[in-house]
Amino acid sequence: DQQVKQNSPSLSVQEGRISILNCDYTNSMFDYFLWYKKYPAEGPTFLISISSIKDKNEDGRFTVFLNKSAKHLSLHIVPSQPGDSAVYFCAGGSTLGRLYFGRGTQLTVWP
């Protein structure tokens, strides 16, 4: 039972344009969400998070949007850079327990 779903396994974007990665969740008890980035042969690294009481969090080129009614969140990267090419994982969790990860989206940013 996947509680966090990333339905797009891959996304290709031109350098300088916006990348939008999407994530859906089923567990209404989640009270925070995180995005991780993973390069080949490395472990996932934390990128940005958002609390369920907010609908937006911004950090430089990265912005996460949360739509609780739709149980949907998205990560926007503006402008996209070739170094952003990686696998992006969405995760949800509650303060009482573990994180649940999506299967990831491979982002490719081409020059």
Added chain:
Amino acid sequence: DAGVIQSPRHEVTEMGQEVTLRCKPISGHDYLFWYRQTMMRGLELLIYFNNNVPIDDSGMPEDRFSAKMPNASFSTLKIQPSEPRDSAVYFCASSLDLAKNIQYFGAGTRLSVL
């Protein structure tokens, strides 16, 4: 801080052999997590510890898998006997607490069981 350290980085073994994966968490982190990443199932939690005590092992696939945390700076994940379907990348992660739950991952161990 050196971050979460896992060893070995790569492991190739034959079916039926025992495999031991090792992890050193970030000093001061009270939580340690073991994950497995496969194409089919993505990143799935196997087990996690709080203050060296296993809290949730519901993700451990079967009795062939066992995990221990004898002290705050060391954990092992053991597979005995190993099978080809165990081939995956195994990650260890640690965090300060569950409230914010930013987990810091090691580089992983790529396991191939022939």
